[in-house]
Amino acid sequence: MTSTLAFGPPATSPGRATFPALAIRETRRLVLNPVFLAAVAFIAFALWAGPDAGQTEIDTSNPYAAISLGGFGMMATYWLTRSMRASEPVVGVTPVTQPARTAALCAVALVPFACGCLALLRFVQLTPVSSPLYGPFSPSARVAVLVGQIVVPALGGPLLGVALGRWVRFPGAAFVLFLLIYGWVSLVTILSMSHANSALVAVLRLFAPFAFFTLHSDAGGVTAWRGSPWFFIGWQLALCAIAVLVALLRGAEGRTRSRIIRALGVAGVAALILLVLAALGGFTHPLTA
């Protein structure tokens, strides 16, 4: 033992300087997480190593990013959030409050988001927006469909994982939620096939963090379903905001808590309005190219 005791105030720089350092630390932990690494490897293989040059349907490969970066990203951030729970007796009495730690965890979602952006660029390279595979959507609406299906789930899934990790104790909660969302999206997609003209089914189809906008029919045509992809992105982003706010609420107190609750109310109303607009906007009925 060679150290001597060093008394006096530590060389700290309290306050906001801690946040970026903590966010970088958490980001490093995420990128070393085996589940997240597997997700990145999967999407890289799916879009770079093994692209199908002769694809006839965009809906075959564009959910890959949502499943890997969104779904597996959610499991990774859930694990990341829960990993410090056992150390809470120590972590909980440090100067960095729980909402501040949560904010740093939310910041790590920028990594899967960036991966989602890269995946989008690669997808557009493989399947240009001018391709007839998108059906009757305008070029800008096609971009909106892809952003809503590839980029935003890559951001939202990890944020949802943080919120879940802050509030749920069950270790397999993220996996169960992933299965539930997957099941729900599949169910409402099947309903949309059988009730393509139903406004109610359109609302149900869009009442999810991921939704298909096209269906490749057996006859070789592409059916573009009703609904606005642009407003759907707004709805998805509102869900992201709700996930962040719900995560931040854990451990918040005083004025911070009141502000978060107020913001949650605003985000909830915005989400509802955007969902209705998403369902009412776009095509008024399904169109086949």
Added chain:
Amino acid sequence: MATASISLRDVGRTFGATRALAGVDLDLKPGVTGLLGPNGAGKTTLLRLLATALPPSQGKVNVLGLDPEVPAERTGIRRQLGYQPQEVGFPRGFTAFAFVDYIALLKEWTQPAARHAEVRRVLDLVGLSDLGAKRIRAMSGGQRRRVSLAQALLGSPPVLILDEPTTGVDPEQRVTLRTVLAELARTSIVVLSTHQTEDVAALCERVIVLDRGQVRYDGPVTDLTGQAAGRVWLADEPDPAASVSWRTGTGRYRNVGGRVRGDVEHVEPSLEDAYLLLRGGSPQTEAAEEVAS
């Protein structure tokens, strides 16, 4: 400059219908204060209150002039606090260095070079400098205990709250830790809860005995030990007059308690004897009076 202090006034804490602490009044100054008491006496609750991990149900706590019930002031306290809880879990995959480094970051050591130097220093203090790269989950219980102590020592905090710091730690390390804590206590308020009376006797100037959530004794260790003078004796058989008797390694019985006697083979009382005497129901005041006379 005013001396750093902690004060508790009529502090109580309940968990549902269970009263863990009641009417506790304390003033703590720099130095080592030992906290003794049986299981369920309220020691951990008291330490959690001091560490701002738990608010009191009644009364007022003041740490270094700051009120832990005010969020901003609580953060101010936490900037000057080291806390080793009774039990701490460690995240999977973390090495000792990585864990202490993570806690250092949460203690606002944002400069990597300074932080790493500090982490190495505290790991060295607890004798883990060679095991910094070892995964905590692969460590022994005593080594894990030392990791949790290391994080509490970060920055040599003015307030150090330790809940059973030497449990599972080998005797050699315990002596080393005593040296570290004694040195720190020159300027810091160190409060440690333990069942090891020898640690309290070796390290603390002051001891507080808690029983059923209330302070049973608060004073110098030597005074408490002195209350057992003349009440500890050796005999070939357990003495029915004693409150507690046990067979020692020599085969004779150590008897503690009862009235001060002159017709037996007295031995020097230890803090443990005094503690057992106190716990055995002998009124503290009566014992003090007898010692005085």
